[in-house]
Amino acid sequence: METVQTKSGKEIEQDKAIPFAAHHKFLIVGGGTGGITVAAQIMKKLKNTDVAIIEPSEVHYYQPMWTFNAAGILKKERSKRLMNDVIPKDVVWIRDRVTTFHPEKNLVKTAGDDFYSYEYLIVAPGIQVDWDAIPGLAGNLGKHGICSIYCYRHIDYVEECIKNTKNGNALFTQPNTKFKCGGAPQKIMYLASDIWKRNGILDQINVQFTTAGSVIFGVKEVAEALKPVIARYSIEPKLLHNLKAIKAEEKIAVYDIFKDGKPVDEVEIPYEMLHVTPPQSSPDFIKRSPISDAEGWVDVNMHTMQHNQYPNIFSLGDAGSTPNAKTGAAIRKQSRVVTGNLFSLEKNGHIDENLIYDGYGSCPLITGIGKLILAEFGYENKMSPSFPFNQMKERWTMYHMKKDLLPIMYWHGMLKGRA
Numbered sequence: 001m002e003t004v005q006t007k008s009g010k011e012i013e014q015d016k017a018i019p020f021a022a023h024h025k026f027l028i029v030g031g032g033t034g035g036i037t038v039a040a041q042i043m044k045k046l047k048n049t050d051v052a053i054i055e056p057s058e059v060h061y062y063q064p065m066w067t068f069n070a071a072g073i074l075k076k077e078r079s080k081r082l083m084n085d086v087i088p089k090d091v092v093w094i095r096d097r098v099t100t101f102h103p104e105k106n107l108v109k110t111a112g113d114d115f116y117s118y119e120y121l122i123v124a125p126g127i128q129v130d131w132d133a134i135p136g137l138a139g140n141l142g143k144h145g146i147c148s149i150y151c152y153r154h155i156d157y158v159e160e161c162i163k164n165t166k167n168g169n170a171l172f173t174q175p176n177t178k179f180k181c182g183g184a185p186q187k188i189m190y191l192a193s194d195i196w197k198r199n200g201i202l203d204q205i206n207v208q209f210t211t212a213g214s215v216i217f218g219v220k221e222v223a224e225a226l227k228p229v230i231a232r233y234s235i236e237p238k239l240l241h242n243l244k245a246i247k248a249e250e251k252i253a254v255y256d257i258f259k260d261g262k263p264v265d266e267v268e269i270p271y272e273m274l275h276v277t278p279p280q281s282s283p284d285f286i287k288r289s290p291i292s293d294a295e296g297w298v299d300v301n302m303h304t305m306q307h308n309q310y311p312n313i314f315s316l317g318d319a320g321s322t323p324n325a326k327t328g329a330a331i332r333k334q335s336r337v338v339t340g341n342l343f344s345l346e347k348n349g350h351i352d353e354n355l356i357y358d359g360y361g362s363c364p365l366i367t368g369i370g371k372l373i374l375a376e377f378g379y380e381n382k383m384s385p386s387f388p389f390n391q392m393k394e395r396w397t398m399y400h401m402k403k404d405l406l407p408i409m410y411w412h413g414m415l416k417g418r419a
Helices: 033-046 063-070 152-164 184-198 220-232 328-348 396-412
Strands: 002-005 011-014 021-029 051-054 059-061 080-082 092-094 098-102 107-110 115-123 168-174 205-211 236-238 241-247 252-259 262-270 273-275 313-315 361-368 371-377
Touching: 021 033, 021 107, 033 051, 033 115, 033 328, 063 152, 063 184, 063 396, 115 328, 152 184, 152 273, 168 184, 168 262, 184 205, 184 273, 184 361, 205 241, 220 361, 220 371, 241 262, 313 328, 328 361, 361 396, 371 396
Parallel strands: 021 051, 021 115, 051 092, 115 313, 168 205, 168 273, 205 236
Antiparallel strands: 002 011, 059 080, 098 107, 107 115, 241 252, 252 262, 361 371
C-alpha cells in the first residue's frame, strides 16, 4: 500500500497492484436524469464537496417530450441540451464510460483504461434499448413504415408515418421486458388516433395495440379509465402478443402468442405503420458486474436505495432492481432518498431508517390532443394521487401540465437539485 493525496487534499491508502486511480468522494455513473439530479442535490447541500460524473454522451435528452415531438406538436430540438450545460457547476465531468466495477476496492474502470476510486458510488446509467433483440428491427428503423419514439434520430419518421398512413393496419407494440415509461406505447397510439380522427380517416385505419401483457395497463383503476378511450378510437387490443420479428420488405410483423407464460403459437400481421417499443434491459456492463442481482439489475434495497451487499453504493433510476415503474417521476422521489441516506451515512455512519422510497411512479397518459389522465401509483400498483380531484378523468389542464409545465420543472427544478 502507498499513501496518495487526492484532489481535495485528502490522503488515502492505495493498493500498488491497482494502477493509479483518480479519487472522488462522490462518484456517479451516468449523466442522465438520476445522475445529474443527485449531483445537483449533493452540491446544493455540501457546497464545495468533491463530486464526479462518468458519462460519455455529449447531449442530455428530456425523453418524456419525445411523444409530443413524434406527433408534430413540439419540435424535437426542445428535448435536448448539451451535457456541459446541465452538469452542475464544479462537478467533474469524466467523458468516458464505465466497463468494470471493483466494489471490494472502491474502484471502477472505464473504457479508456482509467481507474477511479471513491468513498461513495451512485450508479444511475439508465436502461439499455435492445434494438437488435428483434430480427428485422435495427436495420429497418426509419423506413418501411417502422418507427419508434424511443429513438431521437428517427422521431421525425414517426410523424411522417402518422401523416402518410391512410388505411390498413397501424400496429403499436409493447414488449415482454421491462421498459422506460410504461404508458409511452399507448400515448403515441392515442395521439396518432386522434390525429386520424380529426382528419376524418380513422374509420379506414385498423389501430391495434399488440402487447405482451395480459392487461391494457397494470393498475386496475387506470385500465378501467382507458376503456372509453380505446372505444373512442375503435382500437383493437391484442393481449399476450409479443413482437418477435419483422419482415420489413413485406411489411409484416411476426408475433409470439403467449399462454401461461410460454409462447404457444405464432401469427403474422401485415401493417402500414408499425410503431415499436423495443425490448429493454439493464446495461450489459451492469449485468456482468458484481453489483448486479440475478436478473442483471443493480441490487439495491427497494426502500432505502442502498446496495444490498456494499453499503457505500446506491442506485436510482432505470438500472436499479426496485420493482417500480421506470419513470422520471420515480427518479424524483428516489433521488431524495439516495442523497438523504448518503448524507446520513457520511455523518452518522448509517442510513436514515425513516427515509424510504415507497415505489412512487407517475404516468401522465396522453389520451389525445388536449386530453390526459394522470396516473400516480406506488408499490403493488397502489394509487397515490397528488391532487384533490378525480385524476382518472381526461383533463385539458393536466395535458398542458405535461406539455408545458413539466419540462420547465425538469430543466430548472430536478436538474438544479430542487426535486
